[in-house]
Amino acid sequence: xxxxxxxxxxxxxxxxxxxxxxxxxxxxxxxxxxxxxxxxxxxxxxxxxxxxxxxxxxxxxxxxxxxxxxxxxxxxxxxxxxxxxxxxxxxxxxxxxxxxxxxxxxxxxxxxxxxxxxxxxxxxxxxxxxxxxxxxxxxxxxxxxxxxxxxxxxxxxxxxxxxxxxxxxxxxxxxxxxxxx
Numbered sequence: 001x002x003x004x005x006x007x008x009x010x011x012x013x014x015x016x017x018x019x020x021x022x023x024x025x026x027x028x029x030x031x032x033x034x035x036x037x038x039x040x041x042x043x044x045x046x047x048x049x050x051x052x053x054x055x056x057x058x059x060x061x062x063x064x065x066x067x068x069x070x071x072x073x074x075x076x077x078x079x080x081x082x083x084x085x086x087x088x089x090x091x092x093x094x095x096x097x098x099x100x101x102x103x104x105x106x107x108x109x110x111x112x113x114x115x116x117x118x119x120x121x122x123x124x125x126x127x128x129x130x131x132x133x134x135x136x137x138x139x140x141x142x143x144x145x146x147x148x149x150x151x152x153x154x155x156x157x158x159x160x161x162x163x164x165x166x167x168x169x170x171x172x173x174x175x176x177x178x179x180x181x
Contacts, residue, residue, distance in 0.1 A: 001081075002079040002080065002152075002176055003081075003097075004079055005050040005078045005080040005097075006048050006053050006054055006103075006105050007054070007055065007058075007076065007077050008078070009056075009063075009074070010032070010036065010073060010076060011037075011072060012027065012028065013027055013034055013035050015147070018136065019133065019136055019138060019139065021138045021143065023145060024145060024146070026147075028146035028177050029119075029130035029147060030127045030177060031117075031127055031128060031133070033129055033134045034134065038068060039063070039068045046058055046062050048101050048103040049097030049101040050080060050098075051126035051127065055105075059075075075179070075180050076178065077108050077179075077180060078176065078177060079178075080095065080173055081152070082095060084121070085159045085160070085171055086170055087170040087171070095171075098125055111178040111180055113177075113178055114146050114178060115143070115146055115149055116148055116151065116155040116176055117132065117148055117149070118132065118149070118158070118175075119172065119173050120164075120168035120171070120172055121172075122168070122171075127175070135168060137163070137164065152176070159172050
């Protein structure tokens with residue numbers, strides 16, 4: 001089951017030259033390694049227990065309060081799989097949000113599925129690296145134009161068969177990545 005995780009405004013970039021997969025036009029990864037988050041937002045302590053935002057309006061509020069320009073950002077909505085993969089044990093384990101942060105994600109009325117991302121989270125809180133883009137695994141694994149996998153089943157199978165092993169420290173989480181209409 002996928003869980004409503006929240007929103008993030010990102011500065012989407014075109015495919016970097018070092019990522020050789022010509023089918024990719026831009027990077028929609030959950031991580032902020034290539035397409036950066038709108039700000040170093042954690043220090044404002046307005047995020048939820050999934051280390052994202054409950055509403056786009058909260059991002060707007062943070063931006064206004066701290067004079068952060070949102071022009072040129074793309075608003076994303078994410079859902080996360082209820083389990084994370086422990087590569088060392090070779091098994092899925094329950095994944096829960098950080099309970100000390102209030103979390104009340106409002107699901108958007110209109111959203112467009114862009115694809116699925118596999119994300120590491122060794123710190124066990126915020127999304128860290130997306131091996132498809134960060135580690136150039138998209139050079140070997142078929143992705144769409146946004147450097148995302150086409151469906152949940154493909155993402156889960158690739159994780160379980162070790163395609164992400166040793167690309168980044170586990171656990172690995174699967175996110176559905178949406179843009180807003």
